[in-house]
Amino acid sequence: MNYDDAMASYDPVMGLEVHVELGTRTKMFCGCSTTLGAEPNSQTCPTCLGLPGSLPVVNAIGVESAIKIGLALNCEIAQWCRFARKNYFYPDMPKNFQTSQYDEPIAFNGYLDVQLEDGEIFRVQIERAHMEEDTGKSSHIGGATGRIHGASHSLLDYNRAGIPLIEIVTKPIEGAGVRAPEVAKAYVAELRELIKALGVSEARMDKGQMRCDVNLSLRPHGREKFGTRSETKNVNSLRSVERAARFEIMRHATVLDDGGTIVQETRHFHEEDGSTTAGRIKDNAEDYRYFPEPDLVPIAPALAWVEELRAALPELPRLRRARLQGEWGLSDQDMQSVLNAGAVQPILETIAAGAPADQARKWWMGELARRANESGTDLSEQPITPGQVARVCALVAEGKLNDKLARQVIEGVLAGQGEPDEVVAARGLAVVSDDSALGAAVDQAIADNPAIADKIRDGKVAAVGALVGAVMKTTRGQADAARVKDLILQKLGAA
């Protein structure tokens, strides 16, 4: 069966759960630092270790971030809500429960409009966004591939335990049809942009700051009742979100077509081949015995505070993109390339540093995008700053560099040879426009190309390009081409 066959028979319904790790300095319920990469168990205290007698206190920025996210997702903000204990026995939480929210989320009933590749807007309804905390990190020892299966024991680092998380849950996403995988990817992409725009997290999926669970079920066309769903956990890149949804659609369709039934279970996603494999079967054993957290008092955000946060929301990423596309005068396709390359921010910063929009875009989408692509890195990770790119643009505008030399300067900066001006000085790259320096090269070019020189003398000025080219060659590209042209025309009496 292929994807189209599957879609001819079934209608996919998805639910997406995204966890965002907030960029607060401290954990959600204690003052431990959240710095990444610290020594194991160096950022813990009695509260996040769940030691007897310790008491949690809520991080105000955690609550503020949750409200900002809720507002940006067009949610209602609870006037009063509580935390709840989600009880489970697993060593990733030393308390034996996760402090979360249950039936009183801080934000609920919202939506996010996402733009698909052809420009169509799809509205994803949001069920809720609630506050909770991250778990510790386990490593499984003695197994073949670091998996629990076959491990003799496990080691726990609780530095991450207690870092604030916001879990954002969609309502069932219906009506996406064949575009369900694309909608899933576009939703997570838009949500990530939104989170970044709000400044509440860097939302780096590769660093686990944003993680997605893809719940998916199929139902025959025309049936209202949802089919049994699978829950694919920890799908951690945009591409993987799309692949996981697609894989599950195909898997469900194949099982259902063979007259089989889908088991409600969690599934693991495999980056290597885009497949999923069965995990834990979700039976009645999943009973978290939620109850209101007695150690924390309710959160009742004042209306004035909520309105203050609402008024300070940044421009939504989708609207901002449309505005920039207009300002930069780009076609849909060119704007899409800029977005795909992750070039919006670098271009903006380069413009802010004084470069014209078309020049800024030219460098980031040309040399630098190619380099990023070749090395498989992000554009923003290239060892050059927008300020440095803007400086190169300025040198070109001042006539001190031409395009070819500018490219060499960019290369020099990327190679760690310093600021653009230092590279220019060190490599002697400045454009030569001094007549005495150019004179000899011009004379030589005329002497070497008598036939062309005659044409120009006869008034065929267009032929000058060949002589300019010859001068550029002998000066290794450093001559000021406009000045060279003038000099040639002068010498041949054609000016």
Place this chain on the structure above:
Amino acid sequence: MPGITREEVAHLARLSRLELQAEELDHFAEQLDVIIGAVARVSEVAGLDVPPTSHPLPLTNVMRADEVRPSLTPEQALSGAPAAEEQRFRVPQILGED
């Protein structure tokens, strides 16, 4: 008030990863029943106009500034651990998951 059944105790024991013998299930069911019965008497005096509470004090919005405070040292953090390895808490094999 409905009493707590032996099956409910067995379920809770499974969730809590506690291995209980058959006689212990009966024993705890009886004990828990008494405890829950005692607590349930509260609802006899609380009318419909008294909402359930989760906190004894009428406080809201107790929050702290997002300022780092000193953590324990890894040695202190691990000092109560039954076993440690590579500066991490060592726990026995985790079952029933993958």
